[in-house]
Amino acid sequence: MSLELKIFPAGYIQTNAFLVSNLDTKESVLIDAPHFVWDEIDPVLSENGCTLKALFLTHGHYDHIGDAARIQKMGVPVYGHKDDKIFYETPEVMRSYSYPPDMTLEPVMIDHWVDQGDVLPMLWEPVEIRHVPGHCPGNILFYFKNLKAAFVGDALFAGSIGRTDLPRGDFPTLEKSIKGEIYTLDHDTVVYPGHGPQTTVGQERATNPFVQA
Secondary structure (H helix, E strand, O other), rough: HHHHHHHEEEOOOOOEEEEEEEOOOOOOEEEEEOOOOOHHHHHHHHHOOOEEEEEEOOOOOHHHOOHHHHOOOOOEEEEEEEHHHHHHHHHHHHHOOOOOOOOOOOOOOEEEEOOOEEEEEOOOEEEEEEEEEOOOOEEEEEEEOOEEEEEOOOOEEEEEEEOOOOOOHHHHHHHHHHHHHOOOOOOOOOEEEEEOEEEEEEHHHHHHHOOOO
């Protein structure tokens, strides 16, 4: 099986979107959908001859869902966690802290609610869901075991953690999530955050100054 990963920093604040493609079956999954990312991934899908089979949303903050409704209208099913339902369905609640404040915020209606322990058979690859709240209530990670890759949204960054000062954020909850659901992955698992460079579970366990193992 030949899996390809491409990273697209996109949108107003360079939010990472991740396109995982099975080049044998010609199927792809997109993880997070910042504004304007479709314009970048569409040519890649065409070049590889791949069909986008699903959109996985790590959480409902505006910078991760800007193109979600646009992509959903093309018939792509969307996956997310119910605890961020208010952000997905009424994104105007984020207007006070969105940047720029006059951006388009279009609701997205989740097709498939997922939760802790769910396993999604995608790209001939079992994708495990882990609930990692704290940055916001519905932050989840998507763990591709065969890729040794965890797409964690804004729970954990290289040398840092997600903000907890936004509405419904909570540091003790985030700390518990990181220790229980991210640091328990294999040490060589690559962590792909919503912003900035990738890191590894082992690196963060050993050196992250905000949440120590």
